[in-house]
Amino acid sequence: MILALSPAASYLVATVSALAYLLLALWSLRLGKGASRGLFGLAWLLHALSLAEGLFGQPPRFGFAPALSMTIWLVLAVIAIENELLPHLRSGFTLAGLGTVAVLLPEHFPGVSYESIASPWMPLHWALGMASYGLFGAAVLHGWLASRTEKRLREMSDLHQGMPLLALERLTFRFVEAGFLMLTASLAAGAYFAMSFYQDHPGAALNHKTVFSALAWIIFAGLLLGRRWRGWRGRQALRVLYLGAGLLLLGYLGSRFVLEVILGRG
DSSP: OOOOOOOHHHHHHHHHHHHHHHHHHHTTTSSOHHHHHHHHHHHHHHHHHHHHHHSSSSSSSOOOHHHHHHHHHHHHHHHHHHHOOOOGGGGGGGGHHHHHHHHHHHHHOOOOSSSSOOOOHHHHHHHHHHHHHHHHHHHHHHHHHHHHHHHHHHHHHHHSSSSOOHHHHHHHHHHHHHHHHHHHHHHHHHHHHHHHHHHSGGGOOOOOHHHHHHHHHHHHHOOOOOOOOHOOOOHHHHHHHHHHHHHHIIIIIIIHHHIISSSSOO
8 A cells, every 4th residue: 555645744744743742741741541542642643654654655765764763653652552551660651752753853854765675575674673673662761760760779769659670670671582583583584685685795785784783683692691691680781781772773773874864875
């Protein structure tokens, strides 16, 4: 299905979504639960429509801004689900403000136009990669919440509020494990496409995205092994998580940002 929104309609959809996110971020504590759900649902669905218009338009477009927007869209979906299933987490909708920027960014940096793709299965590689970005983004968010909870425990303040620290740590590593599986599948699909499309020039497949993503995979593998065999937790584990997430961020978003914005090249 090809979406065919005019530029004006596309910008209107993104603007309404951004305003809904902003209102939710500013007034989530004043709004009732039903109103917050409705406002988030409107913002999130319009955000999805805006992303789909770029990915499935004619021609499809993708780049650092759509990838970042999709990552935040996935993280916000996780927050919304947790608000229903885990009310003691208290993540709330304060991070909805990120959606304000995320949904508008692709309107100004729409990415590269793909008149054709090398394989009909290439979107699967993209989808797996973006899923891993979203899951690791959720892991970083929960790691930050765990760090904040640990700080409250040290200061002996607000001890009976929010989710217990050990439960937050377990949830953080559930997201790391799921993200690692998605990243592994994405790298495997990427390696398959590289062998198929760069048979005559194998060195062409070795770019910044590949190198940083592979380094991130090694870091995350080490983190999971360290937690399993050495009992890594707390600040030590979070530092490794942040390092891996930073490398993964540089892998696609960083390299595409340099190419598209700084160098002005697709």
